[in-house]
Amino acid sequence: MKRREELLQRARELFSKKGFHSLTVSDITSSLGIARGTFYLYFENKENIYEEVLKEVVSEVSSRLKVLPSREPLKQLEENIKGVLNLFKEKPEIAKLIFYHPYKLNPKFDEIIEGFFKELLSLVESSLLRGMRMGIVRKCNAKIVSKAVLGAFLQLGKEVAQGNSFNPEEVAKELLNIALYGLLEEK
Amino acid sequence: MKRREELLQRARELFSKKGFHSLTVSDITSSLGIARGTFYLYFENKENIYEEVLKEVVSEVSSRLKVLPSREPLKQLEENIKGVLNLFKEKPEIAKLIFYHPYKLNPKFDEIIEGFFKELLSLVESSLLRGMRMGIVRKCNAKIVSKAVLGAFLQLGKEVAQGNSFNPEEVAKELLNIALYGLLEEK
Amino acid sequence: MKRREELLQRARELFSKKGFHSLTVSDITSSLGIARGTFYLYFENKENIYEEVLKEVVSEVSSRLKVLPSREPLKQLEENIKGVLNLFKEKPEIAKLIFYHPYKLNPKFDEIIEGFFKELLSLVESSLLRGMRMGIVRKCNAKIVSKAVLGAFLQLGKEVAQGNSFNPEEVAKELLNIALYGLLEEK
Amino acid sequence: MKRREELLQRARELFSKKGFHSLTVSDITSSLGIARGTFYLYFENKENIYEEVLKEVVSEVSSRLKVLPSREPLKQLEENIKGVLNLFKEKPEIAKLIFYHPYKLNPKFDEIIEGFFKELLSLVESSLLRGMRMGIVRKCNAKIVSKAVLGAFLQLGKEVAQGNSFNPEEVAKELLNIALYGLLEEK
DNA sequence: GATGAATGAGACTTCATTCAT
DNA sequence: AATGAATGAAGTCTCATTCAT
Numbered sequence: 001m002k003r004r005e006e007l008l009q010r011a012r013e014l015f016s017k018k019g020f021h022s023l024t025v026s027d028i029t030s031s032l033g034i035a036r037g038t039f040y041l042y043f044e045n046k047e048n049i050y051e052e053v054l055k056e057v058v059s060e061v062s063s064r065l066k067v068l069p070s071r072e073p074l075k076q077l078e079e080n081i082k083g084v085l086n087l088f089k090e091k092p093e094i095a096k097l098i099f100y101h102p103y104k105l106n107p108k109f110d111e112i113i114e115g116f117f118k119e120l121l122s123l124v125e126s127s128l129l130r131g132m133r134m135g136i137v138r139k140c141n142a143k144i145v146s147k148a149v150l151g152a153f154l155q156l157g158k159e160v161a162q163g164n165s166f167n168p169e170e171v172a173k174e175l176l177n178i179a180l181y182g183l184l185e186e187k
Numbered sequence: 188m189k190r191r192e193e194l195l196q197r198a199r200e201l202f203s204k205k206g207f208h209s210l211t212v213s214d215i216t217s218s219l220g221i222a223r224g225t226f227y228l229y230f231e232n233k234e235n236i237y238e239e240v241l242k243e244v245v246s247e248v249s250s251r252l253k254v255l256p257s258r259e260p261l262k263q264l265e266e267n268i269k270g271v272l273n274l275f276k277e278k279p280e281i282a283k284l285i286f287y288h289p290y291k292l293n294p295k296f297d298e299i300i301e302g303f304f305k306e307l308l309s310l311v312e313s314s315l316l317r318g319m320r321m322g323i324v325r326k327c328n329a330k331i332v333s334k335a336v337l338g339a340f341l342q343l344g345k346e347v348a349q350g351n352s353f354n355p356e357e358v359a360k361e362l363l364n365i366a367l368y369g370l371l372e373e374k
Numbered sequence: 375m376k377r378r379e380e381l382l383q384r385a386r387e388l389f390s391k392k393g394f395h396s397l398t399v400s401d402i403t404s405s406l407g408i409a410r411g412t413f414y415l416y417f418e419n420k421e422n423i424y425e426e427v428l429k430e431v432v433s434e435v436s437s438r439l440k441v442l443p444s445r446e447p448l449k450q451l452e453e454n455i456k457g458v459l460n461l462f463k464e465k466p467e468i469a470k471l472i473f474y475h476p477y478k479l480n481p482k483f484d485e486i487i488e489g490f491f492k493e494l495l496s497l498v499e500s501s502l503l504r505g506m507r508m509g510i511v512r513k514c515n516a517k518i519v520s521k522a523v524l525g526a527f528l529q530l531g532k533e534v535a536q537g538n539s540f541n542p543e544e545v546a547k548e549l550l551n552i553a554l555y556g557l558l559e560e561k
Numbered sequence: 562m563k564r565r566e567e568l569l570q571r572a573r574e575l576f577s578k579k580g581f582h583s584l585t586v587s588d589i590t591s592s593l594g595i596a597r598g599t600f601y602l603y604f605e606n607k608e609n610i611y612e613e614v615l616k617e618v619v620s621e622v623s624s625r626l627k628v629l630p631s632r633e634p635l636k637q638l639e640e641n642i643k644g645v646l647n648l649f650k651e652k653p654e655i656a657k658l659i660f661y662h663p664y665k666l667n668p669k670f671d672e673i674i675e676g677f678f679k680e681l682l683s684l685v686e687s688s689l690l691r692g693m694r695m696g697i698v699r700k701c702n703a704k705i706v707s708k709a710v711l712g713a714f715l716q717l718g719k720e721v722a723q724g725n726s727f728n729p730e731e732v733a734k735e736l737l738n739i740a741l742y743g744l745l746e747e748k
Numbered sequence: 749g750a751t752g753a754a755t756g757a758g759a760c761t762t763c764a765t766t767c768a769t
Numbered sequence: 770a771a772t773g774a775a776t777g778a779a780g781t782c783t784c785a786t787t788c789a790t
Contacts, residue, residue, distance in 0.1 A: 017291075018291055019292065024763065024764080026763080039765095040766080041770065102207075138368075140365070141357065141361050144353065144357065145365060150342055151342020151343065154342065155341065156331065156338065171331055174327060174328050179369060180369045182364075212782090221755090222756060224754070227782065393664060394663075395582050396666065399784080399785065410785090410786090412751070414785095419785070479580065510746060511745065511746060512744060514739070518717065518727065518732055518736075521720055525714070525717060526710070527712070528712055530708055530709055533708055548702050552709055552740065554745050555742075556738075556741045557741055559699045564775090585760090586759080587760095596775060596776045597777075598777060598778095599775055601762075606760075606761075
């Protein structure tokens, strides 16, 4: 099954570089020096391998997420932010696949991406709710706020993945600072 | 030039519904009950009309943005957030086109979208910098923070556009609250 | 009927410049500043006008041909050669239409051109035969020789039409010299 | 590479029969009983294969041309005339492609054909000039005369290719006779 | 007479997928 | 397992021609 791995690996690289439509099955096989037909020994079709790439990528991020003991909701948030940002920095193709996914081609694809975002969201949201219950976090509309926090995080994730000299540690620090203390000068 | 407007209008709807690739020129014309050839009287090709749709959409958002007197950087931010969120609510297809644009097809397209995001970003960033200079906003890495704020805003924009019963006024309020005061319970 | 003439005239110019296929009906009308539909008030279709152009052109050449009293077959040849070469020089588009006609599109077209060549040929042939009967011209296969003479003439016609600084008088002289005396140095 | 040869061969036949425009890619493939897509595995497009056919055809003729020792310029002329006429008789499609080529479609095509004619021309011209230097050929304007000779030859080539019961040997003989001795009865 | 928007047949081309070897 | 030639559906685009105004 080495061949299958090769294909998946190369597909991941190339899909992230060229996007789903611009990449042909030929691109993948010829870049591996194998015949086009060989591809179909390992994957049903192009959508199939793309789906698998997405699933892999998403689960690779998910597996970095930690659920810490419920005493420390903010700590958990911080850890996870740093973890994922570091992953995006190490493997920017993951971030590109997730952020530049072309919607509306196949509902399956969209579900994978959206499922992933929902996972992140519920992580944030549950942290918030726990924080509120514990009296650490002020009252707010958790649905809205969790999306805001997620959005801020994802945007910074894109930047980190683009290698724009954004340092995950600093980014995480700034992100938490706003989230916790806001932007106003203290009086 | 009525026909041209019709085509643009219909293309906007359909692109936002089906995405660039799944939509064919035939889809557009048959949905208007006209011949395929007619399309080519008004647009060079499918990419051409898509580009025009993107430009329209982006400039429609831009024209909602206000630049207020520099005394009130935060007021300006709030106004703009509300304005754009309301636009996304009224015309969700605008948001969909911007947020679900398929990258890597044609650099021109990407530039339009990215140019738009840059515009938003520099608006946020300049507000922040002005706020800092005026002593209202605390010291922070404006590059990072402006992206965080933009990200939070965009994510909420997506939600509003999806009609998830998110109220632009409330969303704007919550967004500003986090941005200004953070999430911690005041001591 | 002025409009009809305009169209014919312009079509002649443009067909000779761009060829039958590369020239569109739009090219003709827009170059006259009139609407495309107007064309169809005067001509059934594109083939139709091309046919008419060809006929005009061919008859314009034919009308230059003289049939002199049968006593002077060679004189007649010379006169005709000069006449037609001069016409090609004055109106090179005539030559271009005749020489660069794209065969096999429509048998009608081909017949016009071939009919014209046949006319020229029989002129040459009859001169030859008369010359032979009169003892001026040596015995030869008139079918073959007339084609050779015609071919030589046509080739030089092309050159004259291309304006390659070929002078019709000189060309005619050389042509007759070869035809009459051949190329060998006299002994 | 058998398939490619088949396509080229069939294209040659069909182009010569129907001309460039009237022939579609479908005509070629369906006449071979293969799918249209197969064509595009071997050739970029219709222009591409036409170009290749032209090149082949032209070089097939060129390769029949001999350059004999410079002592015998007229012998060389005769040999070449016979050689090419025989080729035209054997493979009339070659002549048709060359003589009925539709100009002005694509400059590349025209260059191939014109380049070929130039080659023939310079062969004739250099023979003439050598002949003159050797005192065999009388003084004349070689530019003009070579074109006349070429024209005579090409016209006869057309006839031979049309299978009009023209015998290459006889044609060559007559052609040389006129060229050398002219048409006048010897006194 | 003139217009020009609209038509639609006809051709081209790409590429995911199949299948005999 | 692997090959790669072949397939054909799906889409793009052009332009001669029509027709209502």
